Structure formats: C-alpha cells, structure tokens
Amino acid sequence: MTEKKQHKSIRNRRRPKGIVKPISVNFIHLRTPWVITWWSASYLGYAYMSLGSYVKGFILIFLEAFINVNAKLNLGIFYSFTGHFEMAKQVVDINWLLFYVPIYIFCIWDGYGLAVDLNKYSILADRENSSMIPFKISNWEVAFLDKRKPWMAIALSLLFPGLGHLYTHRVPTSFYTLVWWSLIAYKGNLFPCVYLTAMGDFAGATTVADPLWLLFLPSIYVFAIYDAYVNTIEYNRLFEQEQKRFLIDNYQSANFPVPE
Incomplete structure (x- = not known):
C-alpha cells in the first residue's frame, strides 16, 4: 500500500528501487539470504559487493587477502588437503589467524x-511503485537501462572475471x-602454470605454482560468473518494471480494467 499522505517525489526518494549513474547501475532486488551468507563465508566482502555495498566490500576483500597472506592460511589449507597436517600446523601464523576469526564471523552475520x-x-519499493530515471549522461559516461543477455554475462566472466559486470555497467x-584477479594471478604465477601445463611440463607447473595466492582464484572466478549472471537477470527485470510503469502512467487508460 502506498503512502498517499506523502508527495510522490518524496516517496520515490525514500525507497528507490534503483539508481542509474555514470559510474554504475545500482539497485536492490530479492535475494536468498543464505546464498549471501555463503559468499560471506567463501570470501570476505563478496556478499557486500553482490548487494551493491561497495565500500564495505572493497575494504573486506582487501582485509581477506592481507590477513590470509600474513597468516599463511591458504598454505595451511593446501597442506591439509594434501595430507600434510604437521606442515599445516607449522606454517600457519596463529597471531594473524586470530585476527581473521572475528572479521569472518562479522561478515557472515552482517551479510x-x-x-x-x-x-x-x-x-516496499515494488508496492510503492517507485520510479527511477533510466538514462544518465555526463561528461565522462553514458549509462542507461536496456535488455542484456545472461548467457553473454557468463561467457564474458568465463573469459576474464569482471567483464560480465562491465557488460551490465x-x-x-x-x-x-x-x-x-590480475594481481592474484600474477602473484600466484597462474599464467606460467597454464603455459607449462599446456606444454606437458606438469612437474614444472607444480614447481612454479604458489598455492598461497592461487587458492584465492576459485572463489573469485565462481563469484564473478554467478554474480554477473544473477545481476543480468535482475537488471533485465528492473528494465521491464520501469518500462511497464512508464507505459501505464503515460499511455494506459485510467478506465482500463486491471486483472486481479
């Protein structure tokens, strides 16, 4: 039910569905909270990035790498998975690891x-039929809502993580x-590993690989694919909602019987 005592412009500012800016198209939509919780547990900060809370996301993603590398947590995970439990105990720095625990719990709870x-x-924004401006132009960029292809977002993310998000601005x-992705791939010697593996030099690839950094990559890769796909679907839905509202407000007869 809309808040009829307030002017329409106030209602739209109070609970907007989304906003189109030259730097980004940011919007809210229904999500499964447990999926967001999973991304918090998988990689600190990704839950916030997915929700459009960029400042928190950037800070926590940096903290994830900073604390993890100093604690050598990925090395401990690597040695544990390969059955070298004593080496895992020796390599992990407890002083840094204990910094990780409270931040990890906070991210899961807050996400x-x-x-x-x-x-x-x-x-509430859907019920109030909040409007938004679907086109924004500035000296630096042109941003607008239109229909995008979810499979293209997946393909671009598979090609290079981050391109799928660029596709939906x-x-x-x-x-x-x-x-x-570029920084961690460089630090982990990903591309030399790919090259040596393609050449059949598996021993050489194992030697140059740095698991301390490479174990960050699976979470980044999967998140980039998943979030770009979901974002594109919801992006298209937002476009349809905005177009529907515009057509109803400007072209549909007030006497048109709306089906219940």
Missing part, C-alpha cells in the same frame, strides 16, 4: 542481516574484480 533488510526495502565491481 545475512543486510540481505534480509534489503529484501524488505525491495518489497557495474563498474565498481568490474574494476575491482579485474584488478584483483
């Missing part, structure tokens, strides 16, 4: 709570993912 709250605001997520 779940934020997803629940944003779901409520998304429902999520520039902060795209830029950070592109830079982060």
Whole structure:
C-alpha cells in the first residue's frame, strides 16, 4: 500500500528501487539470504559487493587477502588437503589467524542481516511503485537501462572475471574484480602454470605454482560468473518494471480494467 499522505517525489526518494549513474547501475532486488551468507563465508566482502555495498566490500576483500597472506592460511589449507597436517600446523601464523576469526564471523552475520533488510526495502519499493530515471549522461559516461543477455554475462566472466559486470555497467565491481584477479594471478604465477601445463611440463607447473595466492582464484572466478549472471537477470527485470510503469502512467487508460 502506498503512502498517499506523502508527495510522490518524496516517496520515490525514500525507497528507490534503483539508481542509474555514470559510474554504475545500482539497485536492490530479492535475494536468498543464505546464498549471501555463503559468499560471506567463501570470501570476505563478496556478499557486500553482490548487494551493491561497495565500500564495505572493497575494504573486506582487501582485509581477506592481507590477513590470509600474513597468516599463511591458504598454505595451511593446501597442506591439509594434501595430507600434510604437521606442515599445516607449522606454517600457519596463529597471531594473524586470530585476527581473521572475528572479521569472518562479522561478515557472515552482517551479510545475512543486510540481505534480509534489503529484501524488505525491495518489497516496499515494488508496492510503492517507485520510479527511477533510466538514462544518465555526463561528461565522462553514458549509462542507461536496456535488455542484456545472461548467457553473454557468463561467457564474458568465463573469459576474464569482471567483464560480465562491465557488460551490465557495474563498474565498481568490474574494476575491482579485474584488478584483483590480475594481481592474484600474477602473484600466484597462474599464467606460467597454464603455459607449462599446456606444454606437458606438469612437474614444472607444480614447481612454479604458489598455492598461497592461487587458492584465492576459485572463489573469485565462481563469484564473478554467478554474480554477473544473477545481476543480468535482475537488471533485465528492473528494465521491464520501469518500462511497464512508464507505459501505464503515460499511455494506459485510467478506465482500463486491471486483472486481479
């Protein structure tokens, strides 16, 4: 039910569905809180990136790498998975590892709570039929809503993580993912490993690989594919909602019987 005592412009500013800016198209939509919780557990900060809370996401993604590398947590995981439990105990730095625990718990708790709250605001925005401007132009960029292909977002993310988000104009997520993937791939010697593996030199690939950095990559890769796909679907849905609202407001007869 809309808040009829308030002017329409105030209602639209109070609970907007989304916003189109030259730097990004940011919006809210219904999510499964447990999926967001999983991304918090998988990689600190990715839950916030998915929800459009970029500042928190950037800070926590940096902290994830900073604390993990100093604690040598990925090395401990690597040695544990390969059955070298004593080496895992020796390599992990407890002083740094204990910094990780409270931040990890906070991200899981807060990511779940934020997803629940944003779901409520998304429902309210739909009920209030909040409008948005679907086109924004500036001296630096042109941003607008239109239909995109979800399979293309997947293909671009498979090609290079971050390109799928760039496809739907999520520039902060795209830029950070592109830079982060490139940095970690370089530090982990990913491309020399790929080259040596393609040449059949598996022993050489094993030698040059740095598991301390390479174990970051699976989470980044899967997140980039998943989030770009979901974002594209919801992006298309937002476009349809905005177009529907515009057509009803400007072209549909007031006497048209709306089906219940």
